[in-house]
Amino acid sequence: GAGVSQSPSNKVTEKGKDVELRCDPISGHTALYWYRQSLGQGLEFLIYFQGNSAPDKSGLPSDRFSAERTGGSVSTLTIQRTQQEDSAVYLCASSLGGLQTGELFFGEGSRLTVL
């Protein structure tokens, strides 16, 4: 596609429910990132996929968070047993791979509200 596409754009869920957020990166981009941005805060790194390499999961805040990237393209971020502190905007970005000169292209984000 023309840009990074994320869905849903907004999600309201009840505490304890599981949610899935989807990211469709720019075609041909081998690198994909998930970030979390709480209200008025900076971007918090969650996970990074680069080609067929093992993902960098160092930013995932707990084992309730997981992500996968199927076929090197679409990625899904799953949050199990959601908590109120999970409420944030979840941003996905993709790049051509390796950041020597590559720019991160961001989606518009998925706003998650946990009641």
Next chain:
Amino acid sequence: KNQVEQSPQSLIILEGKNCTLQCNYTVSPFSNLRWYKQDTGRGPVSLTIMTFSENTKSNGRYTATLDADTKQSSLHITASQLSDSASYICVVSAGSGGYQKVTFGTGTKLQVIP
């Protein structure tokens, strides 16, 4: 630990005035530094990229500088416009070869008022 610090945290300026945003980083090995603009409710968009050998780069009314010795960068906005109101995020990449570690600053929130 890689860190990127930005100042000021927030800034209000009058339309037409200039301003300068600062970014200090402790990232190694340095690869490149980008400034991103994030409008409210949108994803960040890249403004400039600077590599180790570059000191200054301009993009319209935006001019970024980089001092690799002191590990500082600045973003200067000239003749500000209301549409410049946004968060400006300094992003530093570390690493080499195929893997890069990206560290985001917490951003400077700029408000341009008429």
